[in-house]
Every structure is written in C-alpha cells, then in structure tokens.
Amino acid sequence: xxxxxxxxxxxxxxxxxxxxxxxxxxxxxxxxxxxxxxxxxxxxxxxxxxxxxxxxxxxxxxxxxxxxxxxxxxxxxxxxxxxxxxxxxxxxxxxxxxxxxxxxxxxxxxxxxxxxxxxxxx
Numbered sequence: 001x002x003x004x005x006x007x008x009x010x011x012x013x014x015x016x017x018x019x020x021x022x023x024x025x026x027x028x029x030x031x032x033x034x035x036x037x038x039x040x041x042x043x044x045x046x047x048x049x050x051x052x053x054x055x056x057x058x059x060x061x062x063x064x065x066x067x068x069x070x071x072x073x074x075x076x077x078x079x080x081x082x083x084x085x086x087x088x089x090x091x092x093x094x095x096x097x098x099x100x101x102x103x104x105x106x107x108x109x110x111x112x113x114x115x116x117x118x119x120x121x122x
Contacts, residue, residue, distance in 0.1 A: 010034075018046045023056075048072045058089030062114040085121075092121050 023037035035057035043054035053061035065083035085092040
C-alpha cells in the first residue's frame with residue numbers, strides 16, 4: 001500500500017455538538033468513501049453524552065454496548081436512557097447478553113472476557 005492509498009482518519013465536529021471520526025481512502029479522491037471508524041474508542045460522541053463505537057462503518061464493541069445514550073430532553077421530547085450491543089454490525093439481544101454476562105461472571109474489561117464474549121456471540 002502506497003502512502004496515497006493509506007486511509008486517512010479525520011475528526012469531524014458538527015455545530016460544536018457532535019464529534020465523529022471518519023475514515024477516507026485517498027487512493028481515488030473522486031470516489032472517496034467516508035465512513036465512521038475509531039478502533040480505540042467511540043467513533044461518534046455527542047455533547048448530550050450519546051456515544052457510538054463503530055469500526056469500518058459497522059457498530060462494534062467488545063468491552064461494552066456499542067451504543068450508549070443517556071436520558072435526554074430535546075425540543076420538549078423526553079428520550080429514555082438506552083444502550084445496544086453489536087459485534088461486527090450484528091445487533092445482539094440485549095436481555096440475553098446481560099443475563100449471560102451476569103450468569104457467567106464475565107468481565108468485559110479483560111482480554112479473556114472479551115474473547116469469551118466474542119466466541120459466544122459471533
């Protein structure tokens with residue numbers, strides 16, 4: 001891969017409210033494809049606390065829910081706190097994941113816990 005073909009990671013901020021990490025291929029600027037990507041943390045972070053973990057354009061996280069959103073009030077609308085679990089873009093059944101984690105005493109902050117999680121749900 002040449003220097004001009006390497007993906008470029010760009011931080012995008014919209015209205016000072018939301019921050020996102022985008023990946024773009026430099027190989028052909030006329031056909032550039034942007035997608036959210038951050039292998040080291042949330043790829044989208046909103047000022048209200050909403051966070052999304054995205055790798056190669058797919059919701060993905062092994063050490064917790066890939067989408068975390070706090071309870072917020074926007075334009076008079078109340079949105080309840082929620083989180084969703086994803087691996088490689090596949091949404092996992094939230095209740096089943098949480099029961100499995102508790103029943104098996106899995107710590108997702110450890111490599112062993114993340115491997116067990118991945119083996120169970122992929």
